[in-house]
Amino acid sequence: MSDANTPKTSRTRKATLVILLIGVGIGIIFWGGFNTAMEATNTEEFCISCHEMQVNVYEEYTDTIHYTNRTGVRATCPDCHVPKDWTHKVVRKIQASNELYHHIKGDVDTPEKFEAERFRLAQNVWSQMKKTDSRECRNCHEFDSMDYTKQEHRSSQGHQQAEEAGLTCIDCHKGIAHSLPMQYDPEQDAPGKSVFYTRLKDPHAETATNASN
Amino acid sequence: MKQPIACWLIVALALFAATLSAAEQVSSLRGHAVTDDSDAVLNKQTLAVPGGFNVAWEEQPPMIPHPIDKYSIDLRQNGCLKCHSPATFEANKAPRVADSHFFDRDGNPTEKVAPRRYFCTQCHAPQAGAMPLVENVFSNR
Numbered sequence: 001m002s003d004a005n006t007p008k009t010s011r012t013r014k015a016t017l018v019i020l021l022i023g024v025g026i027g028i029i030f031w032g033g034f035n036t037a038m039e040a041t042n043t044e045e046f047c048i049s050c051h052e053m054q055v056n057v058y059e060e061y062t063d064t065i066h067y068t069n070r071t072g073v074r075a076t077c078p079d080c081h082v083p084k085d086w087t088h089k090v091v092r093k094i095q096a097s098n099e100l101y102h103h104i105k106g107d108v109d110t111p112e113k114f115e116a117e118r119f120r121l122a123q124n125v126w127s128q129m130k131k132t133d134s135r136e137c138r139n140c141h142e143f144d145s146m147d148y149t150k151q152e153h154r155s156s157q158g159h160q161q162a163e164e165a166g167l168t169c170i171d172c173h174k175g176i177a178h179s180l181p182m183q184y185d186p187e188q189d190a191p192g193k194s195v196f197y198t199r200l201k202d203p204h205a206e207t208a209t210n211a212s213n
Numbered sequence: 214m215k216q217p218i219a220c221w222l223i224v225a226l227a228l229f230a231a232t233l234s235a236a237e238q239v240s241s242l243r244g245h246a247v248t249d250d251s252d253a254v255l256n257k258q259t260l261a262v263p264g265g266f267n268v269a270w271e272e273q274p275p276m277i278p279h280p281i282d283k284y285s286i287d288l289r290q291n292g293c294l295k296c297h298s299p300a301t302f303e304a305n306k307a308p309r310v311a312d313s314h315f316f317d318r319d320g321n322p323t324e325k326v327a328p329r330r331y332f333c334t335q336c337h338a339p340q341a342g343a344m345p346l347v348e349n350v351f352s353n354r
Contacts, residue, residue, distance in 0.1 A: 065283065153263040154279055157306065176283070180290050187300035 038093060044076040050103055056114045060178045080136050080177065119181035126170055127197045134169035141169065167191055242346040257341040269351050274336035281339050286332055293333045
């Protein structure tokens with residue numbers, strides 16, 4: 001009995017092994033391909049291939065310290081706008097399909113249209129950063145690794161207070177890489193008392209609709 | 214008819230050339246041509262002085278004791294108000310915009326900083342720590 005079965009069992013085993021190996025091979029290729037594709041969408045080149053990004057936010061960013069600075073270290077779009085760790089990154093990439101949809105619809109395809117939406121879009125990013133404790137900023141800037149004695153007096157004081165009060169980067173550093181919206185009022189944005197994290201309606205738009213009513 | 218136009222053109226060209234060479238000859242007190250961007254003093258770092266500068270006379274607009282290159286004053290924003298506005302100065306331990314800045318030219322009180330006072334750097338200047346080029350006997354109060 002056992003003698004008759006032996007060749008068959010070993011053949012099945014061999015087949016299983018071959019299928020398994022092929023599976024692993026295909027797996028590696030697909031996974032590698034997926035990751036490469038995802039990395040390709042994580043470059044500045046890809047981001048500004050949409051003219052919405054190129055003519056508005058990218059233009060503004062080239063005037064700021066994250067573009068040119070003393071030490072020559074540059075933070076590009078994905079460094080601030082895409083999470084580094086895998087899970088959050090994939091979630092963000094899935095959300096980005098919504099951005100693709102609006103790109104195809106052409107919702108912000110002129111600077112004027114973009115400007116009209118800037119307040120809402122900026123508030124999305126601000127509240128997201130508030131929620132994640134400025135996770136993307138902290139990939140490079142951490143309170144723990146700051147030498148307060150090397151900072152300018154005001155910065156040193158401000159950072160230590162913020163750390164004690166449990167504030168996060170975006171509480172004070174809004175509009176450091178892109179123009180602020182017209183509706184942004186620094187007086188309503190005192191650190192810890194900001195009104196800009198809960199979605200505010202554009203005051204101008206409101207008066208416009210009131211007027212039309 | 215053609216000759217006068219040619220004459221005028223030559224005169225205009227000559228004048229233009231004269232202006233150009235004159236501009237090259239004008240030099241600053243530091244000895245650089247006024248058109249020379251490579252003057253090192255132009256790129257001097259702004260001083261950061263905790264506690265600020267003393268004023269030299271009673272009504273002097275206080276000088277700015279920190280770099281301001283990251284703040285802009287434009288149609289959208291006044292970056293200075295982030296720390297110096299009535300709503301934010303306390304939290305930021307910064308001097309408040311003076312009361313005199315909340316009146317229009319007719320003396321009517323304004324709710325926000327009066328438009329004529331909006332451009333802070335018209336009166337308040339950051340300091341680079343460059344040595345005075347001419348002797349100055351003005352002193353602190």
